[in-house]
Amino acid sequence: MNDSGNVVDHRRLGRELDLFDTDPLIGAGLPYWLPDGAAVRAALEEYVREAERRAGYRHVYSPVLGKRELYEISGHWSHYGDDMFPPMEVGGEQFVLRPSLCPHHALIFRSRARSHRELPLRMAELGGMYRSELSGVLGGLTRVRAIQLNDAHVFCTLDQVAEEAAGALELIRRAYEAMGIEPARYRLSLPGPGGKYVAAPEKWERSTALLREVLDASGLDYEEAEGEAAFYGPKIDVQVADPAGRESTLSTVQVDFHQPERFDLRYIGPDGARHRPVMVHRSVVGSVERAVAHLVEHHAGAFPAWLAPVQLAVLPVSDEAAPAADRLAGRCAERGLRAEVSGPGRGTLGARIRASRLVPYQAVIGPKEAAADEVSLRLRDGRRLPPMPAAELLDRVGAVVAARSTGLWD
């Protein structure tokens, strides 16, 4: 809720804060990102890539299209076809926009002979995928037709599955801490009645038992829900709630015996024989669209400093202090900090401070500060600090941002 008691809607805030928008000529459910929104998204993507690199993932890129046969093999064509865009005919072949990244990653795994020494092989990609939503919600990021997914597939032995799934849950826990959000609940999503699931009862039992074991060992509270599984296997869903209490799935961890078999994936074991790996599918922040929508609503635009589109507002009191303000903004840019100068041309100092109320740091520079290479700092939470050297400000803010801390100043 915001001050006026209205539920914060990311679509309204996204427009007010110039984060993203849509155009009927591009189409509903196909938002574009404006510079401030792109800054938030890029910061989030870089966080995820860095966290994944540290956790032993290696990144790949793969095309957003594939031949129809690829998805027939993966099972998407028969189990997920209603959500896919129709095929495009090119030179006698049919191509489709991919509904998920898994089939491409399975082929990348299969492209080389694999030894047990390479396992667990953790393959990550922040990649595009598409869903033929019949009605994209205009102006929103939560129901989109073009999705950028933070995805990864861990190819591993059966014995390694529990540890890999637990490692993924730990990545999720840390990411939520950095983003300043909390899961509404953990859900073990199981198949339900109806024909959309691949039939292999024994595999479903094994993968469900593995995920239950991981959840029980983690000490996390969770609920089981029928009818929420992926078509190829059960999953752990990390649910978040919007300010109105509506839940959606942000992060997932899934165990899959189905696609390794469909793609005939193999590795050479210590015994010299060929064995079938298991695929653990996992997403730490889900799609960047849904993650940013949730962050916008949760923080009502007041993002943690590392995610803020503008991290530092530089406010010269008068035109006299403008050159010092420009110099400070330049030093911020050199250190990779996002600063914006808001000079007297934009109104009184009070008005400019109010206009920057969502910016974590506001550096006020008067003639005295300009002469001494100092700034008077105001924090978004209302704190006002005595004048400090500009170099100290850069070090302190740089450290908070680098640590992806949700605090502003100690």
Ligand SMILES: [Zn+2]
């Ligand atoms: Zn997958």
